[in-house]
Amino acid sequence: MKLCEKFASFLEEIDLKSIENSNDCIYFLDSDFFVRGYNSAYYNFAMANGATDFNKSLGIGSNLLNSLPKALKSYFLNAFAIAKENQTIFSHDFECSSIDTYRLYHQTAYPLPNNKGFVITNHCFINNHREDKAVALSEQHVDSNNLIIQCCGCQKLKNQKYLRWDWVPSMLSNDKANVSHSICHNYKSHLYPTETKAKTKTISKTS
Ligand SMILES: [Zn+2]
Numbered sequence: 001m002k003l004c005e006k007f008a009s010f011l012e013e014i015d016l017k018s019i020e021n022s023n024d025c026i027y028f029l030d031s032d033f034f035v036r037g038y039n040s041a042y043y044n045f046a047m048a049n050g051a052t053d054f055n056k057s058l059g060i061g062s063n064l065l066n067s068l069p070k071a072l073k074s075y076f077l078n079a080f081a082i083a084k085e086n087q088t089i090f091s092h093d094f095e096c097s098s099i100d101t102y103r104l105y106h107q108t109a110y111p112l113p114n115n116k117g118f119v120i121t122n123h124c125f126i127n128n129h130r131e132d133k134a135v136a137l138s139e140q141h142v143d144s145n146n147l148i149i150q151c152c153g154c155q156k157l158k159n160q161k162y163l164r165w166d167w168v169p170s171m172l173s174n175d176k177a178n179v180s181h182s183i184c185h186n187y188k189s190h191l192y193p194t195e196t197k198a199k200t201k202t203i204s205k206t207s
Pocket residue numbers: 151152153154155156183184185186187
């Protein structure tokens with residue numbers, strides 16, 4: 001367990017021993033979304049998945065908002081603001097897969113008393129061999145502005161020719177300059193279920 005000394009006083013009611021012993025990746029955020037501590041599982045997961053420059057991007061003093069893709073920022077800021085304001089738990093599922101493993105996580109944000117921040121837990125509940133057909137990067141993945149559109153949820157690339165989302169493993173570890181992040185339909189309906197449902201209804205009503 002790594003913990004910022006000043007922040008430890010906000011965690012007096014929390015069972016830090018259980019957090020450290022948990023297999024879930026757990027970290028603490030202050031009210032401005034700076035990481036103030038984490039358990040060993042969080043560190044080990046980052047290392048096992050090739051985190052470069054851990055201290056700067058994920059360690060103590062790093063900011064969650066800097067690691068969030070632009071397309072997701074408003075979703076998370078809104079969810080955290082509601083959780084903070086009402087002192088309620090915010091939870092959602094997200095995909096964090098590797099080249100051959102499909103992983104789904106359940107993330108829960110527990111607000112700390114007096115708006116001091118959050119305890120964030122990430123529990124892996126699906127860990128399977130990936131079944132998507134792997135596709136090689138091609139010009140079908142480049143749009144008219146020379147951009148490659150990648151979903152920030154599932155990491156798939158938009159196929160501009162067939163208007164579908166392709167699994168292109170080589171792009172997981174490829175930081176091409178012309179990648180733009182977006183949200184595929186599946187991930188959108190996961191993040192905004194009511195909005196997506198409402199839209200589908202409107203479309204079927206008018207058509
Ligand atoms: Zn997606």
